[in-house]
Amino acid sequence: MSQSSPATKRPLTLRDVSEASGVSEMTVSRVLRNRGDVSAETRVKVQEAAKRLGYVPNKIAGALASQRVNLVAVIIPSLSNMVFPEVLTGISDVLDDTPLQPVVGVTNYLPEKEEEVLFEMLSWRPSGVIIAGLEHSDASRAMMENAGIPIVEIMDVDGEPIDAMVGISHRRAGRKMAQAIIKAGYKRIGFMGTKMPLDHRARKRFEGFTEALAKAGLEVADQEFYSGGSALLKGREMTEAMLERTPDLDFLYYSNDMIGAGGLLYCLEKGIKVPKHIGLAGFNGVELLDGLPRKLASMGSERREIGKLAAQIIARRAQGEDPSPEDRVELTPKLKLGDTLKRKKRRD
Amino acid sequence: MSQSSPATKRPLTLRDVSEASGVSEMTVSRVLRNRGDVSAETRVKVQEAAKRLGYVPNKIAGALASQRVNLVAVIIPSLSNMVFPEVLTGISDVLDDTPLQPVVGVTNYLPEKEEEVLFEMLSWRPSGVIIAGLEHSDASRAMMENAGIPIVEIMDVDGEPIDAMVGISHRRAGRKMAQAIIKAGYKRIGFMGTKMPLDHRARKRFEGFTEALAKAGLEVADQEFYSGGSALLKGREMTEAMLERTPDLDFLYYSNDMIGAGGLLYCLEKGIKVPKHIGLAGFNGVELLDGLPRKLASMGSERREIGKLAAQIIARRAQGEDPSPEDRVELTPKLKLGDTLKRKKRRD
DNA sequence: TTGAAAGCGCTAACAC
DNA sequence: GTGTTAGCGCTTTCAA
Numbered sequence: 001m002s003q004s005s006p007a008t009k010r011p012l013t014l015r016d017v018s019e020a021s022g023v024s025e026m027t028v029s030r031v032l033r034n035r036g037d038v039s040a041e042t043r044v045k046v047q048e049a050a051k052r053l054g055y056v057p058n059k060i061a062g063a064l065a066s067q068r069v070n071l072v073a074v075i076i077p078s079l080s081n082m083v084f085p086e087v088l089t090g091i092s093d094v095l096d097d098t099p100l101q102p103v104v105g106v107t108n109y110l111p112e113k114e115e116e117v118l119f120e121m122l123s124w125r126p127s128g129v130i131i132a133g134l135e136h137s138d139a140s141r142a143m144m145e146n147a148g149i150p151i152v153e154i155m156d157v158d159g160e161p162i163d164a165m166v167g168i169s170h171r172r173a174g175r176k177m178a179q180a181i182i183k184a185g186y187k188r189i190g191f192m193g194t195k196m197p198l199d200h201r202a203r204k205r206f207e208g209f210t211e212a213l214a215k216a217g218l219e220v221a222d223q224e225f226y227s228g229g230s231a232l233l234k235g236r237e238m239t240e241a242m243l244e245r246t247p248d249l250d251f252l253y254y255s256n257d258m259i260g261a262g263g264l265l266y267c268l269e270k271g272i273k274v275p276k277h278i279g280l281a282g283f284n285g286v287e288l289l290d291g292l293p294r295k296l297a298s299m300g301s302e303r304r305e306i307g308k309l310a311a312q313i314i315a316r317r318a319q320g321e322d323p324s325p326e327d328r329v330e331l332t333p334k335l336k337l338g339d340t341l342k343r344k345k346r347r348d
Numbered sequence: 349m350s351q352s353s354p355a356t357k358r359p360l361t362l363r364d365v366s367e368a369s370g371v372s373e374m375t376v377s378r379v380l381r382n383r384g385d386v387s388a389e390t391r392v393k394v395q396e397a398a399k400r401l402g403y404v405p406n407k408i409a410g411a412l413a414s415q416r417v418n419l420v421a422v423i424i425p426s427l428s429n430m431v432f433p434e435v436l437t438g439i440s441d442v443l444d445d446t447p448l449q450p451v452v453g454v455t456n457y458l459p460e461k462e463e464e465v466l467f468e469m470l471s472w473r474p475s476g477v478i479i480a481g482l483e484h485s486d487a488s489r490a491m492m493e494n495a496g497i498p499i500v501e502i503m504d505v506d507g508e509p510i511d512a513m514v515g516i517s518h519r520r521a522g523r524k525m526a527q528a529i530i531k532a533g534y535k536r537i538g539f540m541g542t543k544m545p546l547d548h549r550a551r552k553r554f555e556g557f558t559e560a561l562a563k564a565g566l567e568v569a570d571q572e573f574y575s576g577g578s579a580l581l582k583g584r585e586m587t588e589a590m591l592e593r594t595p596d597l598d599f600l601y602y603s604n605d606m607i608g609a610g611g612l613l614y615c616l617e618k619g620i621k622v623p624k625h626i627g628l629a630g631f632n633g634v635e636l637l638d639g640l641p642r643k644l645a646s647m648g649s650e651r652r653e654i655g656k657l658a659a660q661i662i663a664r665r666a667q668g669e670d671p672s673p674e675d676r677v678e679l680t681p682k683l684k685l686g687d688t689l690k691r692k693k694r695r696d
Numbered sequence: 697t698t699g700a701a702a703g704c705g706c707t708a709a710c711a712c
Numbered sequence: 713g714t715g716t717t718a719g720c721g722c723t724t725t726c727a728a
Contacts, residue, residue, distance in 0.1 A: 009494070009496055010496070011473065011495075011496060013705060013706085014705070014706065015705085023714085024714065024715050024716085025705095025706085025707095025715090026707080026714075026715060026716075027713080027714055027715075029706070029707065030707095030713095030714090033707090035707095036713085036714090037713055037714095038713070038714085039713060039714090042713080042714085054490055054491065054494050056467060056470045056471050056491065056495075057471050057705095057706085058471065058473060058704095058705055058706070059471040059472050059473075059706095060408055060411045060412045060417070060472065060473060060704090060705080060706085061412055061704070061705030061706035061707085061720090062705080062706050062707070063408045063706090063720090064408045064409055064412050064704090064705080064706070064707090064719095064720045064721070064722085065705075065706040065707040065708075065719080065720055066706080066707055066708075066720085067707095067708095067720065069408070079427075079433035079436055079437065080430075080433060080434075080437065082428075082430065085427035085428060085433060086428075088427055089427065089428065092454065101468060103451055103452075104451075104452050106440065119404060120449060122404045123404050123405050123406065123407040124407050124408060125359065125406060125407075125408060142402055143402065143404065146357070146402050147359075147404075148357055148358070148359060229635075230635040230636065230638040230639050231639070232635075232636050232638065232639025232640070233638040233639035234639075235639065236639050261639075262639045265639065265640070265641055269641050287577075287578040287580075288578065288580050290578040290580065290581040291578050291579070291580025291581035291582075291583065291584050291609075291610045291613065292580070292613070293613055293617050361721060361722085362721065362722065363721080371698090372698065372699050372700085373699090373721095373722085374698075374699060374700080374723085375697085375698060375699075377722070377723065378697095378698090378723095381723090383723095384697085384698095385697055385698095386697070386698085387697065387698090390697085390698085405721095405722085406720095406721055406722065407722095408720090408721080408722085409704090409720070409721030409722035409723085410721080410722050410723070411704090411722085412703095412704050412705065412706085412720090412721080412722070412723090413703080413704055413721075413722040413723040413724075414704085414722080414723055414724080415704070415723095697728105698727105698728080699726100699727085699728075700725100700726090700727080700728095701724100701725090701726090701727100702723105702724085702725085702726105703722100703723095703724085703725105704721105704722090704723085704724095705720105706719100706720090707718105707719095707720085708717100708718090708719090708720100709716100709717090709718090710715105710716085710717085710718105711714100711715080711716075711717095712713100712714080712715075712716090
């Protein structure tokens with residue numbers, strides 16, 4: 001393969017376009033931004049020159065001069081969990097119709113990393129921040145409180161937001177699932193989830209879950225946590241281990257759909273009667289479930305909608321709208337019984 | 349919920365820190381950047397003031413003054429296909445050890461959108477560009493050629509790059525899979541893939557595939573394309589439809605693992621003997637396959653490694669290193685026979 | 697080791 | 713409708 005060296009010439013400036021078109025810098029700037037009144041003639045002259053030269057404006061200079069930056073910082077824990085790319089899709093869908101542009105930062109569920117990413121992004125003076133979760137380090141909170149821009153905390157509503165908030169109550173979600181399980185008559189319940197102490201939403205779901213069980217005089221009969229690796233495979237392995245250890249379980253609650261799907265495949269393979277002998281449920285309502293031999297019971301986490309609403313709040317504020325109580329939205333996750341949770345109370 | 353309005357005060361400047369610490373702006377700047385010799389005493393004074401005030405530097409002004417921006421533009425077609433988040437992970441892994449920071453733009457496989465995103469990102473004067481694919485609009489190519497920064501085109505090597513390139517040959521990958529299928533003795537082959545005419549890599553794989561078949565006197569006996577929706581489900585549905593339409597097929601080649609997994613689950617459910625009665629193969633070598641009841645034959649697309657190598661090239665160039673022939677890397681995808689492709693020639 | 701002056705490339709504000 | 717001037721908040725450069 002031959003090697004061509006990349007061009008290394010100085011980037012063009014407004015001045016270059018100005019000289020090439022014989023129009024003042026200021027007017028060139030106006031044309032390129034579609035601002036103010038410019039005669040059609042001048043407009044054309046400038047546009048042609050800009051295009052011919054291949055001029056790319058320098059937003060850094062523009063932003064410094066205008067004190068306006070059309071970037072929105074989006075801070076999420078991970079990209080490996082499809083949940084977050086889906087939130088991003090919702091955000092993009094909305095921002096695509098505005099001059100705003102999302103910029104993504106990933107924290108790997110680490111508060112220190114979140115702090116770094118936040119600092120780095122705020123130093124670009126974005127028009128707003130959309131950030132996952134309500135739990136942040138003191139320094140992070142302070143930065144957001146003092147940034148003077150709209151802050152939307154997403155995905156979770158169990159806590160007090162800095163500014164705006166869009167999400168679901170994971171505690172409530174956990175309770176709701178527990179209630180559905182109890183109502184169906186299951187009694188010996190196992191739980192499987194991630195080992196991450198920093199995944200506050202998973203933790204809150206689990207808390208809500210055990211709380212609702214307790215209210216019915218039940219408790220989690222066995223539990224197991226994993227980290228890393230293929231979630232589908234982990235679900236399969238954990239399920240096998242748990243059923244071996246505690247064979248009398250009649251329900252398995254998974255903290256996410258991927259491990260739940262692994263468990264479901266395992267059960268089907270072993271010929272375990274689902275949902276009669278053992279019931280199963282996950283969380284998130286991921287699209288993947290539609291392709292499984294049986295539909296895993298789950299609960300939608302409304303992530304696309306969350307992304308959209310969060311972006312809308314930022315967009316409205318960028319238009320000059322004031323903060324309003326409507327900037328705090330709790331969505332209601334929908335329970336899906338699927339094929340792995342009995343519909344009526346069993347009679348035994 | 350109560351509503352606290354976000355702080356709206358003017359962001360702090362170096363001058364504020366300077367006044368608060370009684371040190372000149374210039375020296376404050378030096379401390380905050382760890383540049384030049386500053387006495388320990390002054391250093392401490394400045395750091396304390398900055399921390400106390402909660403100063404967040406303005407990178408816009410800094411970048412304009414220094415003509416240096418530590419951002420790397422990463423342009424990919426989609427976030428919904430896990431392949432791309434995985435590339436991003438590889439990129440982050442490497443950039444995390446440098447001052448560089450990735451900024452992601454998504455094109456939805458649309459050349460016009462790619463052009464927009466590229467223009468937008470270049471206007472921030474990043475230190476480099478990592479972009480998926482070798483096919484771009486003329487305008488996009490021109491922008492990249494004239495940007496005067498390193499450009500790394502990734503994932504594909506079947507074509508001529510602008511500057512650097514890291515990927516696999518999808519044409520070769522398609523051929524290789526065809527050869528393995530032929531060698532195993534399969535003859536009536538069906539193909540399923542995405543309908544996207546703009547997914548050049550999928551297209552090249554298909555071209556390589558049919559080419560190798562032709563060389564053995566074979567051709568694709570049936571084919572079907574889909575778009576949108578749950579890939580797992582689509583794989584299941586397309587497989588059902590195709591086997592109904594063309595019952596004598598003995599192999600199904602899927603352009604990605606998700607639809608392949610759907611097909612596999614369908615076959616297992618129907619009690620079809622895999623790989624004896626029908627063989628199956630996908631592409632990408634996704635982690636998900638590890639959790640399936642049978643391992644789908646596939647081919648790794650080395651996406652994490654691609655991300656790493658691409659980021660390394662940018663990082664080296666940012667250090668001042670010159671372009672080199674080593675900046676064009678072809679990786680070799682590994683064939684995985686799994687459990688769905690017979691190992692030896694069948695004797696029938 | 698520290699400071700003062702100039703200017704990065706653009707746009708706000710005002711004049712013409 | 714178009715041009716001029718000043719300055720955004722930093723860093724570079726050079727002087728002290």
